[in-house]
Amino acid sequence: MEMDSLPNGNSAAASPPQNPTPAAAGGMTPFPKLTQLTEALKLEHQFLRVPFEHYKKTIRTNHRAVEKEITSVISNVADVSDSENFSKDDAVNHLTSLVSRLQGLKRKLEEGSRTEHLQAQKCRARLNHLESADAENLAEWNNTRVKRILVDYMLRMSYYETAEKLAESSNIQDLVDIEVFQEAKKVIDALQNKEVAPALAWCSDNKSRLKKSKSKFEFQLRLQEFIELVRGENNLRAITYARKYLAPWGATHMKELQRVMATLAFKSNTECTTYKALFEPKQWDFLVDQFKQEFCKLYGMTLEPLLNIYLQAGLSALNTPYCYEDDCTKEDPLSQESFRKLASPLPYSKQHHSKLVCYITKELMDTENPPQVLPNGYVYSTKALEEMAKKNNGKITCPRTGLVCNYSDLVKAYIS
Amino acid sequence: MELSTVKDAFDRVTKKQKLSCSKSQEVIDQVGLEIEQTLTKIQSVDDTSFPIDLKSILAELKVKLNAIGLQSQLEGPQKELNSNLSKYLKLLEKVFNPDISKAYRNVDFDHHILNQIIASHLYRQGLFDLGDCLVNEAGEPEASALGSQFLEMYQILEAVRIKNIEPALKWISANREALKQNSTSLELKLHRLQFVEILQKKGRADALVYARTHLAPFASIHLDEIQKLMGSLLWAGKLEKSPYAELLIPAHWDNMTEELTRQFCSLLGQSYQSPLTVAIAAGVEGLPTLLKLANVMAAKKQEWQAMKQLPVPLELGKEFQFHSIFVCPVSREQASEENPPMLMPCLHVLCKQSIMKLSKSSTRSFKCPYCPADASVAQCRQLYF
Numbered sequence A: 001m002e003m004d005s006l007p008n009g010n011s012a013a014a015s016p017p018q019n020p021t022p023a024a025a026g027g028m029t030p031f032p033k034l035t036q037l038t039e040a041l042k043l044e045h046q047f048l049r050v051p052f053e054h055y056k057k058t059i060r061t062n063h064r065a066v067e068k069e070i071t072s073v074i075s076n077v078a079d080v081s082d083s084e085n086f087s088k089d090d091a092v093n094h095l096t097s098l099v100s101r102l103q104g105l106k107r108k109l110e111e112g113s114r115t116e117h118l119q120a121q122k123c124r125a126r127l128n129h130l131e132s133a134d135a136e137n138l139a140e141w142n143n144t145r146v147k148r149i150l151v152d153y154m155l156r157m158s159y160y161e162t163a164e165k166l167a168e169s170s171n172i173q174d175l176v177d178i179e180v181f182q183e184a185k186k187v188i189d190a191l192q193n194k195e196v197a198p199a200l201a202w203c204s205d206n207k208s209r210l211k212k213s214k215s216k217f218e219f220q221l222r223l224q225e226f227i228e229l230v231r232g233e234n235n236l237r238a239i240t241y242a243r244k245y246l247a248p249w250g251a252t253h254m255k256e257l258q259r260v261m262a263t264l265a266f267k268s269n270t271e272c273t274t275y276k277a278l279f280e281p282k283q284w285d286f287l288v289d290q291f292k293q294e295f296c297k298l299y300g301m302t303l304e305p306l307l308n309i310y311l312q313a314g315l316s317a318l319n320t321p322y323c324y325e326d327d328c329t330k331e332d333p334l335s336q337e338s339f340r341k342l343a344s345p346l347p348y349s350k351q352h353h354s355k356l357v358c359y360i361t362k363e364l365m366d367t368e369n370p371p372q373v374l375p376n377g378y379v380y381s382t383k384a385l386e387e388m389a390k391k392n393n394g395k396i397t398c399p400r401t402g403l404v405c406n407y408s409d410l411v412k413a414y415i416s
Numbered sequence B: 001m002e003l004s005t006v007k008d009a010f011d012r013v014t015k016k017q018k019l020s021c022s023k024s025q026e027v028i029d030q031v032g033l034e035i036e037q038t039l040t041k042i043q044s045v046d047d048t049s050f051p052i053d054l055k056s057i058l059a060e061l062k063v064k065l066n067a068i069g070l071q072s073q074l075e076g077p078q079k080e081l082n083s084n085l086s087k088y089l090k091l092l093e094k095v096f097n098p099d100i101s102k103a104y105r106n107v108d109f110d111h112h113i114l115n116q117i118i119a120s121h122l123y124r125q126g127l128f129d130l131g132d133c134l135v136n137e138a139g140e141p142e143a144s145a146l147g148s149q150f151l152e153m154y155q156i157l158e159a160v161r162i163k164n165i166e167p168a169l170k171w172i173s174a175n176r177e178a179l180k181q182n183s184t185s186l187e188l189k190l191h192r193l194q195f196v197e198i199l200q201k202k203g204r205a206d207a208l209v210y211a212r213t214h215l216a217p218f219a220s221i222h223l224d225e226i227q228k229l230m231g232s233l234l235w236a237g238k239l240e241k242s243p244y245a246e247l248l249i250p251a252h253w254d255n256m257t258e259e260l261t262r263q264f265c266s267l268l269g270q271s272y273q274s275p276l277t278v279a280i281a282a283g284v285e286g287l288p289t290l291l292k293l294a295n296v297m298a299a300k301k302q303e304w305q306a307m308k309q310l311p312v313p314l315e316l317g318k319e320f321q322f323h324s325i326f327v328c329p330v331s332r333e334q335a336s337e338e339n340p341p342m343l344m345p346c347l348h349v350l351c352k353q354s355i356m357k358l359s360k361s362s363t364r365s366f367k368c369p370y371c372p373a374d375a376s377v378a379q380c381r382q383l384y385f
């Protein structure tokens, strides 16, 4: 791995400087806070994209409904004018009903446009929220981000009640996607009750986009319905069903199709593992997972919860061998068993420069607060040692070994 | 950040949406109007007329409705709207990072552990209802243990908020031994704040009584502090204009609240900050670099999943620095038990292996690579950070 090819790799650090200043732990310039904020905002794609996809979807649906209804009204007029034997009353009644249909449509259009407006407001609220982040309110803004990330996790895990309560109590309803997930909830609940109808309806609502992403979710639903027919020993119906709904997928998914068709020969109590698996109830859990994936893709969400993504990155960045030692400070999340378990498959972080933390004060030892060495080789920060000396008439006691020495016995260490 | 560009693009979308919507409305009105006009015409026709008239009237309506050109009227604005919708999505992709899961390793986080972490987080933020709600909804009853522990802390803090320090003092006396080890002056801070409150609200006599009972025991170790407080007695009633005005600033209460929280967490064996907040914040800082790295390594998925140490540093703020890490300036390797940091006589520090190399396995003296001072292995000593 060539690290210096990275924009953030510090290539200048590769050769030791010739005239080091007597400074400790120098060399690392952390991002200025504002650059860092810009970088953090760039991670918020999903935050803007999801409500926008929702908005777009509503626009499309509403428009299509209007178009369909007007077209139908016009073709209705055409039908009437083409028909023979039409009494005046018939014509009046018919046209009156068309007028009221149009009025109904107008109301529907207004209602739809209100929904669109609300969804547009949500999109705008998020843009404003991103814009509002600055140095002064950063702590609070970051706090809200944690809450947003938690709501996202809860929604994906179907903990809707907690998600709603958290959003409501923090007044961040516009900043989380509860409404979007209500659509998913219907489908997931049904799948958990072994019903595919809402899932199929969702597929047909989103037909063109699912097709574009080459999704085979509908096929998987159809396969499951077929399996249920076989399980119920409705073999004839199963075959009819397969002709109608499975055959069209034959061109692209022949192998799976044949495998499932073979269940007709085995029945649901088969011991043959390949086929037994198809009858297992956990196939339904698999469908739920599949649906969640398709759903996230459609709305432009990451497939994993944001929490998992941020935690994985954070724990990788924090992960060092020292985290697992007995004297690891409580302030390090990796001092806790639960975080250690999460971090166990993750790599250790890497440092190009020394970063020294005072054992006593837990503060960084740098130019302003340089490290000093006791005669026994133990190192503490100047601040801590000065304070100790002041309180104890110039005497220093090493907190780890008990060694007592004079402040004047200490030497400053130069760390480059 | 080009947020204003993004906002402008969004404004264009909503503008086109409104345009398309009003066009639809217009078309509906047009169609409605034509039908209604036809209706009036039919109804005004004398009953004795021939049915042939009816047919021609309806045919006329049909022609008129076709002439409106429904498709072409609706299509135009809709096309413009669609193009703005996709432009906006493209802009988002350009300005933002469209897939922050690119750096994600395919490992499953155990969601029971995650749920417990979140429940603990909610409890320690004082969001007890939410914690309980999650515990119920996710079915993690064992995660509620921390709740009752933090409940006491929030009861004490709530009392402190309305300047009732009794519960805090009670907690202190119940935990006196453990607190002694943390060498905190929390108790004195509480009494000092109470003393000032009494001095302000009830006057000198009450304050003096309070001082004799509650401040006197601290006189042996905090004499300066006590002297200062007693001095303030002289200014009862006009403390804000006295040399002691500083005693009144609200930050003292905030400091004490923070100290109380710190001590409470410490006694519970918990960190002061929520570990979840810390880990997420570290993630936000580390992720941009991680994503760049993932891009560079896109072709080496296998390597990405298998690596034991990240190849580049993820620079985190100093608030995330919990451990001393010494990196040898010569070999660029992190110090370890086998390869510890060594202090040379010139007070520069290198790792043992680098010193062994420079000294040709301690067979001869060498020059420090940073200052030309001479050193021998025997003169170097190990450091413990």
Ligand SMILES: [Zn+2]
Residues within 6 Å of the ligand: B344, B346, B347, B348, B368, B369, B370, B371, B372, B373
């Ligand atoms: Zn030197």
